[in-house]
Amino acid sequence: MLINALDHFVILVPDAEAAADQYGLLLGRECDWKHHNPTDGTTTAVFFLGNTSVELLGPSGDGPVGARIREILGDKPGALTTLVFNTDDIHETHYSASRRGLRPEEIIGQSATYNGLTRSWSRFRCGDPLFDDVKVFMLSNTEGVKVVIPPRAGAATRVDHIVLNTANPERTMAAYGAKLDLRLALDRTNEKWGARFIFFRTHDLTIEVVQRLDGSMSAEDKDHLWGVTYEVNDLDDAHTRLTVAGVQVSEVRKGRKAGTRVMSVKSHDLGIPTLLLDNKGER
CATH class of the missing domain: 3.10.180.10 (2,3-Dihydroxybiphenyl 1,2-Dioxygenase, domain 1)
Structure with a gap:
């Protein structure tokens, strides 16, 4: 492709x-x-x-x-x-x-x-x-070309990854890996987190395929897109900006990926599970 x-x-x-x-x-x-x-x-x-x-x-x-x-x-x-x-x-x-x-x-x-x-x-x-x-x-x-307006402090700058839930990872790998020819960057099961993670990379964005090990999806369930993680230029500014504006967010916490911090968005997300992330690490 x-x-x-x-x-x-x-x-x-x-x-x-x-x-x-x-x-x-x-x-x-x-x-x-x-x-x-x-x-x-x-x-x-x-x-x-x-x-x-x-x-x-x-x-x-x-x-x-x-x-x-x-x-x-x-x-x-x-x-x-x-x-x-x-x-x-x-x-x-x-x-x-x-x-x-x-x-x-x-x-x-x-x-x-x-x-x-x-x-x-x-x-x-x-x-x-x-x-x-x-x-x-x-x-x-x-x-026509995309004109990206420079973001203000605490604004989203890019998408880090999009999450896709699957009950059949082999089928999903065939679709996105073999047929679409996306680069397989990771295939790892983490019992502590209760899931198998398969990362496909396209340019500098990750499609994160997740098979949850708790039985919440049956083999008959269809693959579906689930959530999005946006990178922001300053997570502390984003937390302040959103809190003042009345958007419900969690506290800033250490991310799973080394050197990252994240916070969960709990409103204004259009019903899509959403994380905001920065790469500034713990302070």
């Missing part, structure tokens, strides 16, 4: 405008891009980070995609559903995906304008049932 990086991931939300305000407070950033698709019946709000983007996708008006989002969400505040990988050559990647049995759908070209700037891209979905409940797309940007 010709994958460069994770272009973005998608969180489905009931109202993209309201979710952008809420998530912007959490990330400490302004929304970088918005567009409305009346044909699909959706509104998109995007935050450009240093190594990927966060796309909030919600229903707006009538349209089949918006109706499907409402059906998926029910009364949930959000759902982390989709990984979109970047490629320089969408046609060659489509051919490769066909050869690898990823069941690629047709390539679709799209374009949108916001604040006088236009972005265009081509994409296709991989329909391989190995991905279970995770929607996987390939995308190539054909016009």
Whole structure:
């Protein structure tokens, strides 16, 4: 496969405008891009980070995609559903995906304008049932570039990792390792933490596959995206900023990865388990 990086991931939300305000407070950033698709019946709000983007996708008006989002969400505040990988050559990647049995759908070209700037891209979905409940797309940007606004103190700068829960790690390794050709960086079982951890790397972002050993998932349960860890430029500033703004967060604590500190986010997270992390170690 010709994958460069994770272009973005998608969180489905009931109202993209309201979710952008809420998530912007959490990330400490302004929304970088918005567009409305009346044909699909959706509104998109995007935050450009240093190594990927966060796309909030919600229903707006009538349209089949918006109706499907409402059906998926029910009364949930959000759902982390989709990984979109970047490629320089969408046609060659489509051919490769066909050869690898990823069941690629047709390539679709799209374009949108916001604040006088236009972005265009081509994409296709991989329909391989190995991905279970995770929607996987390939995308190539054909016009427009990401403009990342420098973050203020305590703001999110990049995504450290995205967590995917599985009950069948061998199947997941076949999907992301053998078929998508992501680099396997770690495969380790930690009895103390009650899980097997499989790390796939794409550019400088990790997709952390977790098989929990407590039997909470059965062999019939489908793989699903679970949570996100964002890196911030100063965790102490982030803790102060969020606490003052009324966002519920835990105390800062030592992270599992050496030299890191983390805190849990307990509100304004759109229902997605969320950690904030920095690499400054203990003080």
